[in-house]
Amino acid sequence: MEEYGIDLKTLDLIKQQAVDLAFSVGPKLILGLIIYLVGKYLINLVQKIMSKAFEKSEVDPSLATFLKSFAKAILWVLLLISIATTMGVEMTSFVAILGAAGLAVGLALQGSLANFAGGVLILMFKPFKVGDTVEAQGTTGEVESIDILYTKIKNFDNKLVTVPNGILANNLIINYSQKSTRRVDMKVGIAYGTDIKKARKIILEVLNKDERIHKEPESVVYFGNFGDNSLDLTIRCWTDTENLWPVFWENMEAIKEALEFNEISIPFPQRDVHHFYPEGKE
Numbered sequence: 305m306e307e308y309g310i311d312l313k314t315l316d317l318i319k320q321q322a323v324d325l326a327f328s329v330g331p332k333l334i335l336g337l338i339i340y341l342v343g344k345y346l347i348n349l350v351q352k353i354m355s356k357a358f359e360k361s362e363v364d365p366s367l368a369t370f371l372k373s374f375a376k377a378i379l380w381v382l383l384l385i386s387i388a389t390t391m392g393v394e395m396t397s398f399v400a401i402l403g404a405a406g407l408a409v410g411l412a413l414q415g416s417l418a419n420f421a422g423g424v425l426i427l428m429f430k431p432f433k434v435g436d437t438v439e440a441q442g443t444t445g446e447v448e449s450i451d452i453l454y455t456k457i458k459n460f461d462n463k464l465v466t467v468p469n470g471i472l473a474n475n476l477i478i479n480y481s482q483k484s485t486r487r488v489d490m491k492v493g494i495a496y497g498t499d500i501k502k503a504r505k506i507i508l509e510v511l512n513k514d515e516r517i518h519k520e521p522e523s524v525v526y527f528g529n530f531g532d533n534s535l536d537l538t539i540r541c542w543t544d545t546e547n548l549w550p551v552f553w554e555n556m557e558a559i560k561e562a563l564e565f566n567e568i569s570i571p572f573p574q575r576d577v578h579h580f581y582p583e584g585k586e
Contacts, residue, residue: 336387340387419452421470422473426450426473438479443457443467488517488539493537500535
């Protein structure tokens with residue numbers, strides 16, 4: 305080896321250092337590899353256990369997917385910390401780096417984190433579900449999808465509204481689909497001088513013919529107000545939630561026809577005009 309400028313003494317020293325390094329680092333590498341393989345197996349096992357538990361508990365698929373992904377990320381971070389510690393990396397330095405990175409990401413994504421937390425709350429407590437008709441943030445429509453960050457609501461005119469989950473989770477939500485029955489409210493005006501009892505009887509006869517309207521609670525017709533041009537009647541009946549609007553539209557038309565058939569007029573706005581002529585003129 306002298307031809308390369310390395311004498312035997314130096315070569316022996318290098319060999320000795322290589323052996324020392326192998327004995328000092330080798331066990332750590334082997335232990336780190338073992339920890340990695342065992343940790344990977346345990347992470348996959350935890351994922352399978354979580355999947356079975358979510359299926360039995362009938363957890364929402366979106367929430368189940370998120371929780372599994374979140375748990376997997378946490379477990380991988382813990383595994384990497386364990387391997388790094390085994391390899392001799394200072395734990396305090398590693399945690400400090402993770403903390404600084406987490407703080408920077410948190411400040412940059414604080415809006416998204418609020419939506420993320422809101423999505424978790426919605427998927428866990430279920431104030432509404434896909435397919436429900438809701439009113440929230442000035443929009444009313446059918447919930448098309450619930451994601452981790454956003455909820456999509458399809459309006460009745462087929463416009464898609466995307467609402468951040470953070471806002472939804474912290475504000476008023478009206479769910480029109482959660483209850484199986486709904487009250488149908490209708491208003492009808494009849495002319496002054498009309499027999500209210502007769503009008504009530506006619507309206508109730510119309511409602512009783514509709515099999516979709518429940519017998520209990522029974523339908524009612526109340527005289528509610530002296531209008532400018534009419535006596536205003538309030539009509540209330542109960543039906544299944546999915547029949548709400550068909551019952552409303554069809555019975556409004558049927559009530560109009562029944563009142564007209566029985567010669568009860570439904571007035572329209574009108575004014576009496578009195579013209580006074582100056583003295584001596586007609």
